[in-house]
Amino acid sequence: MNGVRVLVGTRKGAFVLTADGKRKQWDVSGPHFTGWEIYHVKGSPADPNRLYASQSSSWFGQLIQRSSDGGKTWEAVGNEFAYDGAPGTHQWYDGTPHPWEFKRVWHLEPSLSDPDTVYAGVEDAALFRSADGGKQWQELSGLRGHGSGPHWQPGAGGMCLHTILIDPADPQRIFIAISAAGAFRSDDGGGTWKPINRGLRSEMMPNPEAEVGHCVHRIAMHPSRPSVLFMQKHWDVMRSDDAGESWREVSGNLPTDFGFPIEVHAHEPETIYVVPIKSDSEHVPPGGKLRVYRSRTGGNEWEALTKGLPQRDCYVNILRDAMAVDSLDPCGVYFGTTGGQVYASADSGDGWDAIVEHLPPVLSVEVQTLP
Amino acid sequence: MIRILLPYHLRTLACVEGEVDLDVSGDVTQRSVLAALEARYPMLRGTILDHQTQQRRPYVRFFACQEDLSHESLDSPLPEAVATGSEPLLVVGAVAGG
Numbered sequence: 001m002n003g004v005r006v007l008v009g010t011r012k013g014a015f016v017l018t019a020d021g022k023r024k025q026w027d028v029s030g031p032h033f034t035g036w037e038i039y040h041v042k043g044s045p046a047d048p049n050r051l052y053a054s055q056s057s058s059w060f061g062q063l064i065q066r067s068s069d070g071g072k073t074w075e076a077v078g079n080e081f082a083y084d085g086a087p088g089t090h091q092w093y094d095g096t097p098h099p100w101e102f103k104r105v106w107h108l109e110p111s112l113s114d115p116d117t118v119y120a121g122v123e124d125a126a127l128f129r130s131a132d133g134g135k136q137w138q139e140l141s142g143l144r145g146h147g148s149g150p151h152w153q154p155g156a157g158g159m160c161l162h163t164i165l166i167d168p169a170d171p172q173r174i175f176i177a178i179s180a181a182g183a184f185r186s187d188d189g190g191g192t193w194k195p196i197n198r199g200l201r202s203e204m205m206p207n208p209e210a211e212v213g214h215c216v217h218r219i220a221m222h223p224s225r226p227s228v229l230f231m232q233k234h235w236d237v238m239r240s241d242d243a244g245e246s247w248r249e250v251s252g253n254l255p256t257d258f259g260f261p262i263e264v265h266a267h268e269p270e271t272i273y274v275v276p277i278k279s280d281s282e283h284v285p286p287g288g289k290l291r292v293y294r295s296r297t298g299g300n301e302w303e304a305l306t307k308g309l310p311q312r313d314c315y316v317n318i319l320r321d322a323m324a325v326d327s328l329d330p331c332g333v334y335f336g337t338t339g340g341q342v343y344a345s346a347d348s349g350d351g352w353d354a355i356v357e358h359l360p361p362v363l364s365v366e367v368q369t370l371p
Numbered sequence: 372m373i374r375i376l377l378p379y380h381l382r383t384l385a386c387v388e389g390e391v392d393l394d395v396s397g398d399v400t401q402r403s404v405l406a407a408l409e410a411r412y413p414m415l416r417g418t419i420l421d422h423q424t425q426q427r428r429p430y431v432r433f434f435a436c437q438e439d440l441s442h443e444s445l446d447s448p449l450p451e452a453v454a455t456g457s458e459p460l461l462v463v464g465a466v467a468g469g
Contacts, residue, residue, distance in 0.1 A: 036380070058430055059380070059464045059467075060381065060464070063384070063417075063418070076384065079417045080417060081422075082423060102423070
């Protein structure tokens with residue numbers, strides 16, 4: 001029978017949640033790497049037993065852990081992330097130049113076809129790649145060096161490269177997003193890059209429609225339709241139908257268009273999910289009600305999903321990498337909160353259950369659908 | 372023989388219990404001891420000294436013989452008692468954070 005493995009990164013360790021295809025009874029394994037911040041854990045699409053985890057702490061820095069048995073055992077692999085050449089400067093919060101400094105890995109994206117190839121999105125923003133299972137990392141410096149880097153600046157959480165999407169139809173095409181620089185695309189496997197932010201409007205910027213500087217929180221795509229992208233920006237939910245060449249707003253009837261994650265249904269490319277958050281100054285659900293919003297029309301028309309979610313006195317946040325879907329039928333949807341709950345829906349979001357409730361603050365959620 | 376006591380998280384990472392004993396050839400300094408430590412336990416690379424700067428990470432401290440050696444040069448000789456193995460070099464995670 002099919003099963004699912006949910007990989008959860010938290011402020012104090014990693015957890016692996018497993019269930020059979022019914023997704024009713026959950027086994028919780030962990031914490032792994034207790035006491036360390038686990039920004040992200042993700043499995044290889046080419047080998048589901050190959051997992052990569054980003055482990056870090058303020059004391060001891062960055063580590064990368066690798067598992068070859070689905071998370072039962074781990075080994076530390078390479079943790080040297082050296083910028084290519086002279087790092088240069090980006091903008092600091094006050095607009096002054098600030099040297100690029102490596103802080104941590106936010107996101108690990110394994111190759112679609114090779115378990116030993118994995119990309120890492122880091123803070124201060126850059127993209128790294130390993131082709132030997134994480135032992136050695138090389139920067140794809142065409143991104144940071146393409147010209148606009150000196151104008152990038154950190155968001156409140158740091159200047160992080162947090163989203164990496166690989167086009168399944170053309171693995172040479174890679175999309176990434178940076179807070180707060182915007183979205184970028186490479187059509188040559190990461191060698192050269194172009195900003196793809198036309199149509200984004202950010203009122204807090206001196207030029208609201210500038211080529212770079214937008215605080216993109218997350219981008220999602222459906223693998224069958226990689227030219228259609230959905231974006232949760234700092235404010236605004238956006239959509240592109242031309243691989244990021246242009247964007248249009250699809251916030252529609254959302255109660256607030258601020259939020260962090262965005263996801264696409266596994267079998268319905270026009271069904272998307274967001275979690276509206278009241279504002280960038282409050283970071284809590286509106287009215288203390290935790291509501292996932294689903295659009296079945298690719299945006300603009302949204303419905304609140306509330307069954308099984310707390311509808312009073314709930315003031316958790318859902319961070320940008322903390323939502324994922326499985327590929328069972330019906331599609332499962334999962335998200336983790338800063339309050340330590342992981343919620344799952346086995347029916348495309350109609351109803352939700354907390355599958356674990358008292359974890360440390362959840363930083364990331366990924367799901368593997370197992371044969 | 373040099374004795375090193377690592378903080379809990381680095382003992383866990385290196386899969387060691389108690390002190391680590393190392394043989395160090397030549398001058399016994401912070402740098403030479405840490406180089407020997409990293410050679411024995413490669414997973415510790417970058418966790419005590421920053422990969423790029425090769426300086427002590429800010430929240431890591433070095434103590435020995437009741438003294439804070441954190442601000443000594445990495446190339447200064449460690450106390451005789453550390454060099455002879457009668458006292459351990461303590462690598463300490465600063466008390467900070469939540």
